[in-house]
């Protein structure tokens with residue numbers, strides 16, 4: 045279907061093809077990414093075959109049903125190869141690499157990301173280690189605003205109750221300690237509509253503005269980690285603007301490659317997404333988008349080096365001697381995703397459809413339900429586990445997860461949902477399954493069979509001691 049597009053491949057403008065998902069460049073080892081000088085006249089026309097995909101992920105432990113892409117992502121062999129080439133290039137002639145290659149390479153990666161996320165300008169895109177680092181960049185700026193008197197003690201920060209644990213700690217370290225007042229937005233789970241989220245969010249902003257306080261920052265997840273739900277961020281950002289919230293930071297650790305990521309549509313001040321979770325980069329690299337504004341110069345990388353004061357993107361591109369290869373392989377990732385029908389968009393859509401199908405299959409098998417409607421999930425979904433497993437504490441979830449890993453070869457995270465009251469005898473344990481291009485129906489059948497076996501054996505979590 046896409047063969048016509050390929051005829052024009054050699055004439056593509058570098059910056060236009062990123063959003064066109066029907067091209068199939070084949071230059072994984074061409075680190076400068078200048079396909080026109082190296083491509084054979086007739087580029088390869090076919091998409092990946094099943095067996096080629098299997099080869100790309102042959103390094104995965106074949107004994108494990110890996111249905112947890114959400115935690116650590118994955119990286120295909122062709123990208124790992126490209127990473128190795130970069131690493132060797134550095135070690136072969138470090139000075140030449142530093143003076144002539146590194147800046148160019150990082151700029152090229154940032155340009156690709158800029159196109160994919162529909163940012164206005166490449167200066168808005170910085171590459172950092174991970175979402176945790178991106179949160180530190182944003183929150184450190186908040187901390188300075190308190191300590192330098194631009195914010196008043198008691199001014200509020202709003203975040204979701206389901207914010208990622210590490211980001212909550214960061215808020216504690218940078219904001220609470222600096223005198224900020226932190227308000228958590230409680231979210232219902234299971235959740236059945238965006239309205240439930242919007243209502244709670246509005247209430248939290250009201251609380252934040254009580255007693256004449258100002259809401260200085262809203263930290264909103266795009267896809268919450270545990271339990272996982274896609275948050276209606278476009279709507280929440282709009283509400284923040286209407287209610288006079290100073291800044292909005294979207295923690296989209298599961299953003300690019302997982303859900304819709306368009307900076308102009310979303311309109312946040314800051315938006316961070318890992319590239320190693322759903323964008324096939326090796327660990328670890330994330331982008332931090334910062335909307336162009338005079339305030340941009342107040343942002344700094346928490347690891348300060350020579351480039352301090354030259355803009356966040358440039359500061360972040362040299363934070364001392366280290367391995368920058370994960371940031372340099374973005375062009376190779378683009379080659380990889382464009383070998384799938386529909387490119388990144390196609391991957392995302394198929395992953396979503398498949399995870400919903402697998403989730404519904406499991407919920408039906410176990411007589412339980414999904415944690416949210418299919419249109420509120422991306423490439424991960426929550427499924428209720430049979431109540432008889434006796435998941436009664438956070439600790440039980442970890443014990444059961446280890447048991448599934450060690451005894452059944454299934455890797456899946458489990459969530460504990462506390463009963464609301466003594467009459468609440470509904471499901472207390474949910475599994476979060478992910479779907480990524482390497483997954484097979486068999487992975488989910490293995491999980492299904494493992495839980496069925498536990499149920500038929502009369503297993504409960506109280507039987508596990510460790």
Ligand SMILES: Cc1ncc(COP(=O)(O)O)c(C=O)c1O
Nearest residue numbers: 174175176208265269295297318
């Ligand atoms: C919502 C959210 N924020 C932040 C992170 C942290 O990501 P990283 O460990 O790559 O910094 C995660 C990781 O799962 C996450 O889900």
